[in-house]
Amino acid sequence: MNNRITITNIARYYVTIIFVFITALCSARGNEPGNNLGKTISELRQVFPNARYVRTEAKGDFYTDGEDPSEGLSCFFYLKNDRVIEECMIIQSNDGFPKMVYDQWINTFSKYMSVAAFGDGVNHMCFSTFSMHIMFFAEYGKNTALLVYQAGGVNNGITYNDFMNKWSK
Numbered sequence: 001m002n003n004r005i006t007i008t009n010i011a012r013y014y015v016t017i018i019f020v021f022i023t024a025l026c027s028a029r030g031n032e033p034g035n036n037l038g039k040t041i042s043e044l045r046q047v048f049p050n051a052r053y054v055r056t057e058a059k060g061d062f063y064t065d066g067e068d069p070s071e072g073l074s075c076f077f078y079l080k081n082d083r084v085i086e087e088c089m090i091i092q093s094n095d096g097f098p099k100m101v102y103d104q105w106i107n108t109f110s111k112y113m114s115v116a117a118f119g120d121g122v123n124h125m126c127f128s129t130f131s132m133h134i135m136f137f138a139e140y141g142k143n144t145a146l147l148v149y150q151a152g153g154v155n156n157g158i159t160y161n162d163f164m165n166k167w168s169k
Helices: 002-030 041-047 097-109 160-167
Strands: 052-057 060-064 073-080 083-093 115-118 122-126 130-139 142-151
Touching: 041 073, 083 097, 097 130, 097 142
Parallel strands: none
Antiparallel strands: 052 060, 060 073, 073 083, 083 142, 115 122, 122 130, 130 142
């Protein structure tokens, strides 16, 4: 009888371990960086009240947050069918602040990623429903850090091989 209890207890232990493992995997997928992808212009204006339409391009309607990137942080958005499909944060200055922000973005977001291609100043990460591109460059005495979110991830059309072929060079 003790053997049955022991076998039952062992079976329960393994079932519990498997349940915890599956729960952890599901939670990890929900634990991704937040962004404004999929929001409408009305929702976007709740966060960025000065958001304004600039022009229509092949990618979609181009909006800015109304801030000047040379003044520090600025955001740009592309909307298609009234939904944000791309979001870009840009920081520019002639000091080390953009590089510091870039390094912090890499340290923070690399904890979330499942697929990534890292390079010198250009890094690409793929998540469940979006891709993220983090870049740093210095030209003409100005340092620039960019963080770009784009719609499309491993759960909606981007395969691991496609992502790696496109971004790892």
